Amino acid sequence: MSGQYDDRLRVLSRRAEQTRESLDPDPPDEERAMELLRDGFGPTVALYCEARTGGSWVRFSGAEFERLERTMNDWLDCYAACYGVELAGTYSVRAAAELLVDTHNARDVAVLLTGVPEQ
Numbered sequence: 001m002s003g004q005y006d007d008r009l010r011v012l013s014r015r016a017e018q019t020r021e022s023l024d025p026d027p028p029d030e031e032r033a034m035e036l037l038r039d040g041f042g043p044t045v046a047l048y049c050e051a052r053t054g055g056s057w058v059r060f061s062g063a064e065f066e067r068l069e070r071t072m073n074d075w076l077d078c079y080a081a082c083y084g085v086e087l088a089g090t091y092s093v094r095a096a097a098e099l100l101v102d103t104h105n106a107r108d109v110a111v112l113l114t115g116v117p118e119q
Contacts, residue, residue, distance in 0.1 A: 005051050005058055009068055012044050016074035027084030028117065034107065036082065041075035042106035044068070045096045052097070069093045080116045087114060 019036065048068060051058035060068060073089045080087040091113045099109040111119070 005047060006064070008047055009044075009064070009071065012040060012047070013067060013071040013074075016040055016044075016071050016078065019078050020074055023078055023081055027082060029082045030117075033079050033082035036075060036079045037106045037110055041072065041079060041110060042100075044072045044075055045093065045100050045106065045109065048072075048093050049097045049100060065093075072096060076110060076114055079110055080114055083117045085114075085116045087116070089114065 019040065051060070069090075069092070072093050073087075073091055076089045076091060077087045080089075096109055096113060099112055100106065103109060103112075110116070
């Protein structure tokens with residue numbers, strides 16, 4: 001993976017871990033949930049989209065791809081916690097990226113993947 005993506009993913013991953021450790025939601029906290037989507041989940045999925053559709057196709061190693069998906073799922077877990085839902089999700093970053101291309105909205109993607117909040 002190119003340095004620019006690796007550095008960005010490290011930052012997003014570290015922030016997801018810190019967020020998870022500090023998260024003490026008083027559900028529902030929709031404002032905090034939206035902040036997590038905007039600052040973490042959305043940029044993580046966008047990184048994947050950019051790497052796959054940018055000027056050059058970026059190939060992720062198995063470990064890099066696993067870290068990318070784990071980071072995205074960490075953000076989704078934190079998002080769901082804001083609604084009092086425990087996910088321990090294993091969602092596909094590729095599926096999230098396809099939904100983002102279709103919807104252009106990180107919140108819609110999160111809701112479609114997780115079912116949180118219940119509609």
